[in-house]
Amino acid sequence: MEISVNTKSVIEEHMLLSGRVRRSVLEIINRTGSPHIGSSFSIVEILVALYFGNLKVSPDDTHNPDRDRFILSKGHACATLYAVLAERGFLSKNDLEGFAVNGGTLEQHPNRDLMCGIEVSTGSLGHGLSIGAGMALAGKVDGKGYKVYVLMGDGELNEGSVWESIMFAGHHGLSNLVALVDCNRIQALGCTKDIMDLEPLNDKWKSFGWEVRDIDGHDFGQIFSTLGSLSQEKPNVIILHTVKGKGVSFMEDKLLWHYRAPDDDEYKRAIKELI
Amino acid sequence: MRATFFSTLESIYKDNSEMFVLTADLGYKLFDCIKSECGDRFYDVGVAEANMIGVAAGLSLSGKKVYCYSIVPFLVMRAFEQIRIDVAYHNLNVRLVGVGGGFTYGFEGITHFGLEDFALMRSLPNMTVVAPADPFEARCLARASYEMEGPIYIRLGRTGEPCIHDKEPDFKIGRAAVLKEGRRVAVFAIGNMVYTALQVAGMLQKRGIGPTVINMHTLKPLDEEIITQAASTHSAIFSLEEHNVNGGLGSALSEVLAENGYAGLFRRIGIHEGPRDFIGSADFIREKYGLTPECIYNKIMKEIR
Known part of the structure; x- marks a missing residue:
C-alpha cells in the first residue's frame, strides 16, 4: 500500500489503527493469561507503520518472491504481530481466537506460515538478523528489489550471534536489510543499563558499517520519514526509542508487565485508556 | 574424501545458480575453484558459525540450496541451536558438511574431535545424517545431497581414507549396504569404521567365523529393515563407530x-567415557580406545566365545 507520508490524516488513521491493535492484543492476552504484553505494546506503531505503509506484502499473494520480508526476531511480542496481521487480512478473527488455547492456531511465539504472513519461526533471541541477512543476500544476488526488515528487542542485542550478523551485513553492504531495534530499555530481569549497558548503541552500529537512525518509536511522523529515506549503500538500523507497555498508564515502563497478564479488573481499566 | 566430495560439488555448483557455499573460515584452498567460478555464491562468513547457519537458513528460505562447511565440532556444537530452529524445524535445504569426524584431528586435541555429532544430529526433526565410508561414497553423496529435499548433515573424513570400493557403488541415502554376507556374527559400521570392519572380518574369517x-x-x-533382517539370522550383533557409544549408531541399533x-x-563398540591421559595421532588415539582392527577382533572373539 503506497501512502504519502506525514500528512495529518494519514498519521491519525495510523494512530486509530494502533488503538485497535492494542485493544486486540489486550483482549487475547487477557483471555489467555499470556505473558509479554509490555513488549507487545512497545512495537505497535512500528508494525502498524510497516504493514499499513512501507512493507510490500499482500494477503492475496503471500508467496510472491518479490515481496518484502518482515521477521519478528523478538518473537515473544507476537501478540502484536498477530493483531496487525489480522487487521491487514492475513489472519482471520477466528485465527486470533485460537491464540494460546489447546488445539488452537497461534502459539506465544510465531511459527512460520507464509499463508498467514509469518516468514520465520522465532522465539529464541538472536536468530532473526542472520536469517534476514541471508534473505537480503539472496535478494542482492538475484537482483531483486525487495527489502528485509528484522525487528529485535534491545535485550536481544546481548546475544553474540546478533553481532556476528551485524558484522556480516556491514561487511557485505546489505543495503536491502533494515534492522529495527525496539529500545524499551527493559529486559527480562530489569533495566538494560543495569544488566548489560548497550550505550553508546549508535556508535556500536556505526562502527560496524551501518547507517544508524535514532527516533521516537511511537511517532508515526518520524517513523515514516525515516523508513522513506533509508540509505541505499549501507544496511540500515533504526533505533526506536519506545516505552514498554505503551498506551496503558499503569503498564508503562514496568518490568512486571513482561510477565503478568491483566486480570479482568485491570482489563477494564486498560481498555478505557485505549478507546 | 573431503577433496573428492568438494570436487564433485564444483561441477554441480557450476551448473546450478541456486547453489550457495558458505564456510566459517576453514577449508584452506578447498574452495579455490568454487570461488573463481562464481564468487557471488560463495561466502567465507568469518569465524562465526552461528551466523553462517542463520544466513544459510535465510538463503534457503529464498529458494537456495546452501552448503555450510566447518570442522565437525564447530559446525555442529557451536551453532546447534541455529541448526535446530533455523534449519531443522524449518525443514530447509541446508547441507551441513562437517570435516574430521571422530579423532581425525589427532594431535589437535579434544576441541577438534567429533565424538557427539551423531547423537545431536540424529535427534533433530527432518534431519538426514550420513557418513560416507570412502571417497567413492563421498562422490555419490555429493550428488545425492544436492538432489534431495530437506536438511542433511554429512560427516566427512579429511584426507587419505582407504577405499572400500573400486568404483562408484549403488549408493542411496537411507539404504544400508551389505558388504559381506556371513553368518552368526553381524557387524554394523559407519563412516571410516566400515573399512576397519572389513579388516576385522578378514581376521575373523581366518578363524572360521565369516561375519x-x-x-x-x-x-x-x-x-x-536391514537391521531386523540381520537380527533374525545372526546370533551376535556389533555396532562400530568412531563416536561416543551413547547416542550414535550403537544406540540407534539397540x-x-x-x-x-x-x-x-x-x-556397542565405540568411544566409552573415561579419563584421557594421553595425546597422539588419530591412529594412536584409536588404539588407546580400542578401535584398531586387532582390538576389535579381540573384543568380538571374547564376546562370542
Whole structure:
C-alpha cells in the first residue's frame, strides 16, 4: 500500500489503527493469561507503520518472491504481530481466537506460515538478523528489489550471534536489510543499563558499517520519514526509542508487565485508556 | 574424501545458480575453484558459525540450496541451536558438511574431535545424517545431497581414507549396504569404521567365523529393515563407530533391536567415557580406545566365545 507520508490524516488513521491493535492484543492476552504484553505494546506503531505503509506484502499473494520480508526476531511480542496481521487480512478473527488455547492456531511465539504472513519461526533471541541477512543476500544476488526488515528487542542485542550478523551485513553492504531495534530499555530481569549497558548503541552500529537512525518509536511522523529515506549503500538500523507497555498508564515502563497478564479488573481499566 | 566430495560439488555448483557455499573460515584452498567460478555464491562468513547457519537458513528460505562447511565440532556444537530452529524445524535445504569426524584431528586435541555429532544430529526433526565410508561414497553423496529435499548433515573424513570400493557403488541415502554376507556374527559400521570392519572380518574369517558386514552410511533415516533382517539370522550383533557409544549408531541399533525383541548378543563398540591421559595421532588415539582392527577382533572373539 503506497501512502504519502506525514500528512495529518494519514498519521491519525495510523494512530486509530494502533488503538485497535492494542485493544486486540489486550483482549487475547487477557483471555489467555499470556505473558509479554509490555513488549507487545512497545512495537505497535512500528508494525502498524510497516504493514499499513512501507512493507510490500499482500494477503492475496503471500508467496510472491518479490515481496518484502518482515521477521519478528523478538518473537515473544507476537501478540502484536498477530493483531496487525489480522487487521491487514492475513489472519482471520477466528485465527486470533485460537491464540494460546489447546488445539488452537497461534502459539506465544510465531511459527512460520507464509499463508498467514509469518516468514520465520522465532522465539529464541538472536536468530532473526542472520536469517534476514541471508534473505537480503539472496535478494542482492538475484537482483531483486525487495527489502528485509528484522525487528529485535534491545535485550536481544546481548546475544553474540546478533553481532556476528551485524558484522556480516556491514561487511557485505546489505543495503536491502533494515534492522529495527525496539529500545524499551527493559529486559527480562530489569533495566538494560543495569544488566548489560548497550550505550553508546549508535556508535556500536556505526562502527560496524551501518547507517544508524535514532527516533521516537511511537511517532508515526518520524517513523515514516525515516523508513522513506533509508540509505541505499549501507544496511540500515533504526533505533526506536519506545516505552514498554505503551498506551496503558499503569503498564508503562514496568518490568512486571513482561510477565503478568491483566486480570479482568485491570482489563477494564486498560481498555478505557485505549478507546 | 573431503577433496573428492568438494570436487564433485564444483561441477554441480557450476551448473546450478541456486547453489550457495558458505564456510566459517576453514577449508584452506578447498574452495579455490568454487570461488573463481562464481564468487557471488560463495561466502567465507568469518569465524562465526552461528551466523553462517542463520544466513544459510535465510538463503534457503529464498529458494537456495546452501552448503555450510566447518570442522565437525564447530559446525555442529557451536551453532546447534541455529541448526535446530533455523534449519531443522524449518525443514530447509541446508547441507551441513562437517570435516574430521571422530579423532581425525589427532594431535589437535579434544576441541577438534567429533565424538557427539551423531547423537545431536540424529535427534533433530527432518534431519538426514550420513557418513560416507570412502571417497567413492563421498562422490555419490555429493550428488545425492544436492538432489534431495530437506536438511542433511554429512560427516566427512579429511584426507587419505582407504577405499572400500573400486568404483562408484549403488549408493542411496537411507539404504544400508551389505558388504559381506556371513553368518552368526553381524557387524554394523559407519563412516571410516566400515573399512576397519572389513579388516576385522578378514581376521575373523581366518578363524572360521565369516561375519556379515553392513555399511550403515545413513544414520537417519535408519534402514530398520536391514537391521531386523540381520537380527533374525545372526546370533551376535556389533555396532562400530568412531563416536561416543551413547547416542550414535550403537544406540540407534539397540533401539531397533530392543523394540523387535532381539534375544541375541549385542555390543556397542565405540568411544566409552573415561579419563584421557594421553595425546597422539588419530591412529594412536584409536588404539588407546580400542578401535584398531586387532582390538576389535579381540573384543568380538571374547564376546562370542
